[in-house]
Amino acid sequence: MKRQWRQRSTERATAEAAREAGLSSLQARLFAGRVSEPNPDRIKTLLRPSLRDLPAIGQLPDIDVAAARIARAVTTGEIIAIATDFDADGASSSAVLWSVLTGALAVPVERLHIVIAHRLADGYGVSDNVVDRILALEPRPSLVITADQASADGPRITRLKQAGSDVVVTDHHLIPDEGCPKDAVACVNPARIDSAYPDRTIAGCMVAWCVMAMTAKVLRESGAAVGGSMLDALQYAGLGTLADCVDLGRSRVNRFAVQCAIRHMRASSLPVWKAMAKYTRGRFDSQALAYQICPRVNAASRVRHADQAVAALCSTDEATAQSWVDALDAANTERRAIQAALLERALEMAEEAVADGARALCITFYADGHAGVHGIDLGTVPNHAF
Known part of the structure; x- marks a missing residue:
């Protein structure tokens, strides 16, 4: 042809x-x-959209119910657990929820838990292992807020409800054929078939940010004190949006999140960005985020645990932030070495297949490879391999 x-x-x-x-x-x-x-x-x-150019967050399904339930937990002193995915979007979502709850909403850290699945030990979503960890928390949470996951985890959410924990789901993944988790208090997800929100491409961290913005609005309208702004949380949302490779072309919400994050990172007082400047040569632009910051945040869950990424993002002093960011850099160096070894082995396997007479594209299956690194784009494969 x-x-x-x-x-x-x-x-x-x-x-x-x-x-x-x-x-x-x-x-x-x-x-x-x-x-x-x-x-x-x-x-x-x-x-270059501004906040006023974006769709109204009230169009997200169940967002009013979710905000009301979170606001009640905030004002009545409930114990809250944050349960998010382990990738960069999930870690950013944790930072969004944590920063708003402890900052603008002044929830004491003693009333908060963060539970993030281990990529290799727990698997995806709110698994039974994750539920076991939540139910073992002391004090046990009466409210669990998910982010970047749980739309397809109905049975585990039922377990939490039966144990006395309400669940507010915030997510952006596809809804299963059987529908949203029936025992969730709310399921805020633009991918729902009944969603009036016009942008179905936003990342999980942006859904979490919208829910927390609505929660702050509910609390203000009730007369509760809400301090600060949502800017720190929006910086995390922009980071997760870029890391999750969602559509920046058609989505003005995603462009706004990334552009706003970059603009505020440059003048931000958040310790994590000052620590990251060591690896970005002081630059904060889309290239620095995509090729320096995002891989380091994501590397934690691939070869260690996403808790390290959240600790770095939520650090409150520069020394602690630098220590955690250096740990992320070490994890990323380890990830790159594993990835290079996987590529070398894949090329060897492909060459072996060609030598045995394969005449088409070789898809190698390497069962002994590192499960946390499998699936990453290994780059351009030399033509001679085929």
């Missing part, structure tokens, strides 16, 4: 408007090949 290249058509009015909005000629041509929008002001809001 002969490969043919076809130039994408562009709208001249859109290209002119894009240049008027501040884009270079090349950027304007690329933009005009994908979007039809002749209004420069509209283009500016598409490329």
